Amino acid sequence: MPAANRHLSFTKTRNPLFSVPTKERKAILERERRLRRSGEWGEWERIENPHRLISNVWLGEVDHVRKNRVFSVLVRDVGTAIHLAVSSLSGNRPTWPEMQRIKDELAGPKATAIEVYPPADEVVDQADMYHIWVLFRPLPFSLHGDR
Numbered sequence: 001m002p003a004a005n006r007h008l009s010f011t012k013t014r015n016p017l018f019s020v021p022t023k024e025r026k027a028i029l030e031r032e033r034r035l036r037r038s039g040e041w042g043e044w045e046r047i048e049n050p051h052r053l054i055s056n057v058w059l060g061e062v063d064h065v066r067k068n069r070v071f072s073v074l075v076r077d078v079g080t081a082i083h084l085a086v087s088s089l090s091g092n093r094p095t096w097p098e099m100q101r102i103k104d105e106l107a108g109p110k111a112t113a114i115e116v117y118p119p120a121d122e123v124v125d126q127a128d129m130y131h132i133w134v135l136f137r138p139l140p141f142s143l144h145g146d147r
Helices: 003-014 022-038 096-107
Strands: 045-048 064-067 071-077 081-088 130-135
Touching: 071 096, 081 096, 096 130
Parallel strands: none
Antiparallel strands: 045 064, 064 071, 071 081, 081 130
């Protein structure tokens, strides 16, 4: 099955919006588009993970969730970094400025975060989530070439 069709199949079986009536789903998605265009995401709410450390699956490692009117972010401490797994109802990839804003608002404007493209045998792609890791130490190089 072509990758595009696999994604569509995955989306229809996993995305909770597909259980919502079509008219309501369209209104929800239009609201997300409008909020993303305007940048009016609202305040970040913190929700504690009731499954924290109870489960031996990945969800048990998630410390808490941060959400606003557009994005949900799973927050997980991986020892050398904080993993931010970002998603929205539409499943549309956040733009670079949106990811920068999420990093700034949740980890601070002075924090450095990276996006990772792993070796093929380590790829995990089971959800429409986009991942950045906020580093506890500076990178050994800089975008300005001064390190």
